[in-house]
Amino acid sequence: MDIPSTFHDYLIHEEIRRLNQVPRFRRTHCFVQHGGISVFDHSVSVARLGCRIAERLHFRVDYASLVRGALLHDYFLYDWHDKAPWHRWHGFRHPYIAWKNAKADFRLTRKESIIILRHMFPLTVIPPSCVEGWVVCVADKLCATEEISRHIADRIMKTIIGAIDFLI
Numbered sequence: 001m002d003i004p005s006t007f008h009d010y011l012i013h014e015e016i017r018r019l020n021q022v023p024r025f026r027r028t029h030c031f032v033q034h035g036g037i038s039v040f041d042h043s044v045s046v047a048r049l050g051c052r053i054a055e056r057l058h059f060r061v062d063y064a065s066l067v068r069g070a071l072l073h074d075y076f077l078y079d080w081h082d083k084a085p086w087h088r089w090h091g092f093r094h095p096y097i098a099w100k101n102a103k104a105d106f107r108l109t110r111k112e113s114i115i116i117l118r119h120m121f122p123l124t125v126i127p128p129s130c131v132e133g134w135v136v137c138v139a140d141k142l143c144a145t146e147e148i149s150r151h152i153a154d155r156i157m158k159t160i161i162g163a164i165d166f167l168i
Contacts, residue, residue, distance in 0.1 A: 008051035011067050012044065019071060022105045031079055034144050035151025039074050042143060046070045050132075050139040059131050062111060066132040069115025072102040073136055095120050 019025045028040040037045075047070035054061045075098040080090040099116040102108055108116075115136045118128040128134045 008048065008055070008063065008067075011051070011063055012047050012071070015047075015064075015067050015071055016044070019068075019106070024077065024101070024105055025075070027077055028075065031077070033074060034147035035154070037147045037151075039076075042147065043071045043074055045143045045147075046073065046136060046139045049143055050135045053139055054131075054135050059135065061132050061135065065109055065111040065115065066135060069112045069119075069132060070136045070139065072098065072106070072108075072112065073116050073119045073140060074098055075102045075105075075116070077101055092120070092123050095124055 028043065029038050031039045033039045033042040047067045050066050050070050051063060053059075054063070054066060074094065076090075076094040078097075080094065095117050099108075099113060102116055103113070111130050111132055114128055114130055114133045118124055118126060118133050119137050119140050121127045121137055128137055
């Protein structure tokens with residue numbers, strides 16, 4: 001990770017340093033979330049965007065909880081792309097699995113638990129009950145959309161380039 005340039009970057013950097021003390025957290029680098037993006041990189045993007053959203057909209061938030069919740073919101077620790085039958089329900093189930101894993105490895109505040117458990121609203125029927133939860137929910141959807149779009153665009157470009165190479 002780069003040298004922090006803003007207060008939010010510093011918060012994210014320091015929280016990652018603390019979370020990395022638990023070996024299991026480092027496994028988030030190994031699992032792919034969207035396209036070719038690791039769960040770790042996705043979670044960092046959600047934390048960064050969440051901080052920017054809260055700051056730009058002048059929300060009064062607990063940035064420490066927002067960052068920690070964002071970094072742990074997808075702490076499910078399995079490859080949901082595997083063809084195991086229960087992975088079909090990943091979108092609905094992974095918030096609870098992430099929360100259970102986070103609770104086992106870290107001491108969570110109520111706010112952090114809400115962020116993790118409810119970040120998939122409306123798939124998880126109960127909406128977030130704190131501003132930080134809503135911010136992470138929105139940031140997660142925006143980051144996922146961008147990551148998936150970038151992955152699709154890359155695949156289309158590779159196909160086009162492959163077709164041009166074939167014709168030449």
